[in-house]
Each structure stands twice: as structure tokens, then as C-alpha cells.
Amino acid sequence: MRASVAIFLSSPLKLLIEDDCRIDRGVRLLSGNTASLILKKGVRIGLYSVFNGGDSITVGRKSLVSGFVYLQTSMHNYMGKGSIQSQGYAHKPIVLGDDVWIGTHAVLFPGVILGDGCIVGSGSVVNKSFKAFTVVVGSPAKLLKSREF
Amino acid sequence: MRASVAIFLSSPLKLLIEDDCRIDRGVRLLSGNTASLILKKGVRIGLYSVFNGGDSITVGRKSLVSGFVYLQTSMHNYMGKGSIQSQGYAHKPIVLGDDVWIGTHAVLFPGVILGDGCIVGSGSVVNKSFKAFTVVVGSPAKLLKSREF
């Protein structure tokens, strides 16, 4: 883990980083409320990526998160004409399976669940869940193909 | 304001940050030429966002700018076959109304004016102006819906 990684926790019991994880420069891991943040064995996180954990985030074994990736487990509510700031957040957990690969600049929304071996293209905005061994791209992300074996 | 925020001004009179603003890690606020940079009361700016002020930028009250957002008030000219670097810039101000919310990784072009309560989706590239209380997404950004009340 590089020196400039920033970790913000509302409780130290909420973070689990298993062995052989590598976290690059400038990454922010944030876990608020009652959320937990779990990085399983062998996870890699690229430079400046943000795990914004107003809700829980789980990243499966050997998953690869590139640089400038933004995992967003909470979103502002925006009902009515009142200030968005005063409306609080809607939040849902994000779960990445094992061996998932997230390309650079991708953004994941609250509630996204990606199955094992799922690949997200660079710059994608992922606002729904996808099954194992799929390749998804675009904004909003759509199925490009299933991985073949 | 966090320690790594970088502010570059060609004159100290050109920056106005009202009270209750929060500016996160690695943000760059730049105001060149005769431009001014105004952040009204209660503005939030997320990590690593860039306010590239070759022209003026105004952000209205309680507006929310997420991380990795790039406000670009100037663009290189690219006429003829001569070097782009030697052609100078075209610049126009950017104006965000009150209670605007800009999603992560969004880019705003020179001259963009967003009305009060406007929401820009993550990863959008905004090259024109939008009315109050609209939600816009994509590259280039298009109207997704009007906020309902």
C-alpha cells in the first residue's frame, strides 16, 4: 500500500483487507455509517480510485480495479425543489465477484453486483448488475459480449 | 479545505469563496487573465476536480461538484495546419446555478450555463447549456428528464 492511500473509517472493525492486496497511490477507501469494506485476497486497486462506502463494498479474490475508478454506494436524493444537500442519501452495497476487472475511469452506482469474471470497459458508467463472465461497456453500461471458453 | 488543494490566481482579488464551502483533496482552482472564480455559500467540491479558469467560473449556493470533474473555460483554437499550441485559446465563462449537482468524471465546456437544480450524470461531457431542474447525461450530454415535483 502506497503512502498516499487515504482510509477513512467510522469504525476500524469495518475494514478487511486480505493478504496479497496492492493499493496504488492516491486511492481513497471510505467506509461510513454501518458499512463494511472487504477486499479479498489478491485484489489490485489502481491509482486515485475511490471506494465511496456510505454502504458496504465487497471485492472478490484477485479482482482488478484500474485507476480513476469510482465506486459510488450512495447517491443524493433529489426530490422536490428543496436543496439536494439537505435531502440525504440513498445507499446500497456494491459487490464485485472474484476475478472481476474494472477498466480505468469507470463509475459504478449503488446496488451494482458484478458476477465472477465480469469485465467493465474503460469509462463505463455501470448502473445495474451483470452476470458472471460478461463484458460490459458504455454509459450506461450494456452487455458487449459473454466471455467465451 | 484540505492541504493538497492548489489555487493559482493571477490576482488575489479574483477569488471569492463564501462560507461553509468544502474543497476536497487535490482540487485545483485556477483563475487566469481577468477571470474571476466565485464559489457561493455551501458549495462542495470533490477530490481532484479541476476548475480551469481561463475565463470566469461561478458556482451557486449549495451546489455539489463530485470528484474528477473538469470545468474547462478555455479551449485551444485549431485553425489551419499550424501548431495548436501557437494558436491561443477561445474562452467563455461557466455558470452553475444554485443547488446544481455534477457527477464524478463529468467535463464541462466553455460557455456552459446550468440552471438551478440541474443534475449532470457521471462521465458526461457537457458542451451546451441546460435549463433549471433538468437531468442531463451522456457525451455529448443530452436531456434525460426534467426533475418532477
Add this chain to the structure above:
Amino acid sequence: MRASVAIFLSSPLKLLIEDDCRIDRGVRLLSGNTASLILKKGVRIGLYSVFNGGDSITVGRKSLVSGFVYLQTSMHNYMGKGSIQSQGYAHKPIVLGDDVWIGTHAVLFPGVILGDGCIVGSGSVVNKSFKAFTVVVGSPAKLLKSREF
């Protein structure tokens, strides 16, 4: 070159930065394996951009690379159901001609060759090569227009 620029080389002979180059805050220049990294005279690189050189990167004279740009010369292989991490990389060089302009948040894939004077729009994902004096945008990047003279 600003203080926070990070340069990682597997051999010091592989980096050539000609005169009058400017490299902004937080940039990462990485050259691994037998790759070389060449920045010709007058190149500008914006803040936090990443030159991920598992293969060679050449940037022509006076080319402009904006902030948060990611040049990706290698990609994980993802054959079969085995771990992506264990499959190594496919890599190809990236070559930018003279006077190229890459917009903020753009991502370039391995093997991309851009001719002189080519312009890549903000947030584009470029997965193929384009000819000189073209303007390309989108994900994946497509021809928007040819520059007129």
C-alpha cells in the same frame, strides 16, 4: 516538471524527454519491459495523466495531453475461466504524431496510432488508429470530422 511527477523505468536509457516539455502534477510515466518512452520537443502533459508503458510510447512535437488521460499500452488477457491476473498481458506501442491534442479523461488503448494534428475529444475511449488532422470523439471513439484548412 512538478515535484509530484512519478517516473518508473526498468532502465534509465529508455526515457527521452526533449526540451521545452512541461509535465504537470501527479503525472505517472511508466516504462517497463523493453519499452521506451519518448516525449518530443514542446510536449505538454496535464495533471494526473498516466502513461502506462508496458510497451513503447512516442509523443510527437508540441502535442498536448490534457489531465486525467490514460495511455494504456498493455491489457490483461482474459481467455478461459482462469484468473485474469495469471494470464499476463497483450501489449502494443502507442504513437502520437506531432501537434496532437488529447482531451481530458480520454483513454487510449494498446496499438493506437494518431496522425499529426489529430484531436481526441474529452472522455473518449480510443481503441483504433486515426489519420492525421481528424477530430474523433466518443466511446469507442469515432470520426467526428476532418479538420479544415
